[in-house]
Amino acid sequence: MATIEAQSVTDVARRARAAGRRLAAVDTATKDAALRAIADALVARAPEILEANARDLEAGQAAGLPSALMDRLALDERRLAGIASAVEDVIALRDPVGETIEGYRLPNGLDVQRQRIPLGVVAVVYEARPNVTIDAAALAIKSGNAIVLRGSSSALRSNAVLAEVAATAAESAGLPADSIGFVGGGGREELAELATQDRYIDLIVPRGGEGLKAALKGVATVPVIFAAAGIGHVYVDASADLDQAVEIVRNAKVDRPSACNAAETLLVHRAIAAEALPRIAAALGRDGVELRADEASRPLVEGQGAVVVDARPEDWDTEHLALILGVRIVDDVHAAIDHIETHGSGHSDAIVARDHLAIRAFERGVGSAAVYVNASTRFTDGGEFGMGAEIGISTQKLHARGPIGLRELTTYRYLVHGDGHVR
Known part of the structure; x- marks a missing residue:
């Protein structure tokens, strides 16, 4: 059984890198089986998840969280069923990994293909939205990426349980251990440490307000796609x-x-x-x-x-x-x-x-x-746009815009076939 235990940010990132290398080669059927196991586990372990969420809500109320944040934080049976349904929607989507974007033959006889491949390791930083834990994990798995999840302290109990549920279910279905990593929602120092793991992490997607955006801009050495505020x-x-x-x-x-x-x-x-x-x-x-x-x-x-x-x-x-x-x-x-x-x-x-x-x-x-x-x-939503789910909504103009779904979590390479060609 997978466990979400106390680990340093570097340890989580390093283990995710090792898992990502293996996950990139996993076939679609195995990835879909892992997603189905996650959807089933969300239903089977609903009481445990909702109990953790109730504790987060109590703490949020005591801390005087704004009503908008409390609404984002809250889970109930209907919302949890919707999260599981979104995982099923991701299963139904076409696997982008290995897709040929274009192919052509050069005059010298070399065959060139531009092919989709996973980014490798994606980190998602988010505030008070437990559903993002599962949405992000499902999209990362389907697109062949390992993921590091870092939620806010206000949803720590909910996120920890959801991440453990997803990691356990995915590993039981044949995915590499540590394909889903979790960082415990500490302070700005932890965020800065995550944002500088460029040796292990290929992309960070922050999903939160302008404060989170500013905190990352000042320190990040990992490439960032900002899922920014919506005015x-x-x-x-x-x-x-x-x-x-x-x-x-x-x-x-x-x-x-x-x-x-x-x-x-x-x-x-x-x-x-x-x-x-x-x-x-x-x-x-x-x-x-x-x-x-x-x-x-x-x-x-x-x-x-x-x-x-x-x-x-x-x-x-x-x-x-x-x-x-x-x-x-x-x-x-x-x-x-x-x-x-x-x-x-x-x-x-x-x-x-x-x-x-x-x-x-x-x-x-x-x-x-x-x-x-x-x-x-x-x-403007990944589910509404037919993407199954989303990690966030990008307002940037490079790489990805709008809902960040499966294809936005891939890059491409040139695969070149020859027959003894030399230059």
């Missing part, structure tokens, strides 16, 4: 279908406000504001949303049932992760784009419009990882 926007154009606009804005803000793909700012074209904003404010007011309105929009959203306060300059740059929405009137789609590119995080932004010229301007002008036309930002 998302919905822009309602003058040409918008207002019925659609009301539902899209409401879903983007209310469905799960603690998620990184929730909207934080509503932008409305000046020509339609007097008609659109009272309707939107009334719908949001029924869900208890606080509106932080600019000077022009405040008279239009007051008296509709929502709490309304004056927007502060910092509100446009804040990921509230709560039932709080900034509201601003803009002159046109280009002003909306300017606002998004100035204040957004490059995560998920949407336009509600019928005018194809406005839509085209938005599509070309907004450089976010996910851009939506007449749809809610809440779809």
Whole structure:
């Protein structure tokens, strides 16, 4: 049986490197069997997992964790079943390892193939989301990578049990020992030690707020793909279908406000504001949303049932992760784009419009990882995108953008076949 015991960060990383070399050669059937064993174990050991999570929740409540973090931390039978189902979804996905991206023959007769291979060892650093423990482990296994998991101290008990469940199940199904490693959620010194294990770790994916991002930027020698904050926007154009606009804005803000793909700012074209904003404010007011309105929009959203306060300059740059929405009137789609590119995080932004010229301007002008036309930002998710699960949402422009799934956890090599060729 695998155990998650106290080990130094270097020991965990070194063992993961050894496991990763063997895991890269494991066939798809064995990897899928390991994932199936993990899904089954999550169900079989649910009482143990939920008991550990209850202890984390008690500690979080005593420490005064914000409601958004408490929501991210909480597990119940439904959420645990959803985590197991996501593992089953990963099983159903095509294994990217060994996939030929392209192939060609050179004039000299050499056959060249560009082929997907695992990165090797991936470390994931995350805050108060126990589901990431399993999502990340499942994606790493399927893509042939060993993984080192480092959750936050607020979810230490939950993460430790989940990592042990996954490691034990995977090893029992034939995966190399130490394919799933766990670091215990210590302080900044531990994070810095993990971020400098470039001898053993090939990539770090941090999934958390700007504080985590800043802490890693200062010390990391391992390559990093930042799964950054989500300051998302919905822009309602003058040409918008207002019925659609009301539902899209409401879903983007209310469905799960603690998620990184929730909207934080509503932008409305000046020509339609007097008609659109009272309707939107009334719908949001029924869900208890606080509106932080600019000077022009405040008279239009007051008296509709929502709490309304004056927007502060910092509100446009804040990921509230709560039932709080900034509201601003803009002159046109280009002003909306300017606002998004100035204040957004490059995560998920949407336009509600019928005018194809406005839509085209938005599509070309907004450089976010996910851009939506007449749809809610809440779809930016590995499961929703058909990836089974995700490790995080990348807002960077190199290597991977948007949900980080199987293919984003691979690199490629050139495989060259000859017949006695020399140069």
